[in-house]
């Protein structure tokens with residue numbers, strides 16, 4: 001049985017939350033679009049969103065964060081500003097969608113703060129995790145796809161796409177920073193294997209999309225069918241209560 005969030009006798013099941021992470025030019029935005037289309041073809045309501053941003057007040061902060069204007073607050077201040085944007089995003093976009101049974105697919109989320117602010121500011125990881133706890137509450141991703149690419153290749157894609165326009169605050173960092181970033185993302189995936197999947201983002205677009213879809217199918221769409229019938233009945237009863 002396919003797990004249809006709104007299709008079970010009117011009982012509303014909380015939606016699923018998927019995040020795509022990875023360095024510059026890994027193909028996150030491309031793959032969010034492809035994944036959303038594929039989920040919608042299954043009849044699932046999907047909200048596509050992104051960070052920094054994803055809600056009105058957070059999008060206003062996006063300009064500040066990506067222009068580099070926030071750097072003058074220092075690494076801690078910058079991490080807190082990212083968290084402020086995330087609070088608005090979670091409260092106004094992600095939580096309401098999940099609560100009504102829609103799925104949410106986000107182009108970057110909290111792992112980007114762990115990796116970027118961790119790699120960049122050498123911030124205490126306890127501070128980063130505490131900010132994350134405060135900002136996201138229950139909105140923990142069910143599945144995170146890390147699009148893994150050598151930074152040289154990702155940056156080359158981005159510079160081609162930019163076509164002469166200035167690099168943003170993070171694109172402008174040196175290669176060593178982007179190499180640290182890749183290492184940080186891989187480290188997160190290794191420590192949370194239940195939530196995370198690493199996908200080779202150097203592969204052609206369609207192959208990347210197929211690998212992501214396999215992860216979504218096995219980890220999210222088939223889980224209801226695989227659970228013992230007793231557990232499913234209990235869950236349905238809870239949903240009715």
Ligand SMILES: Nc1ncnc2c1ncn2[C@@H]1O[C@H](COP(=O)(O)OP(=O)(O)OP(=O)(O)O)[C@@H](O)[C@H]1O
Pocket residue numbers: 022023024025026027028029030031157158161201202203204205206208
């Ligand atoms: N698998 C792929 N192979 C080759 N080129 C790709 C692939 N996926 C995306 N691209 C191209 O690489 C560029 C960057 O892709 P995209 O914007 O999706 O990456 P991103 O991870 O969202 O980047 P950013 O970090 O800048 O937001 C785009 O021009 C896109 O068309």
Ligand SMILES: [Mg+2]
Pocket residue numbers: 028029030107
């Ligand atoms: Mg993008």
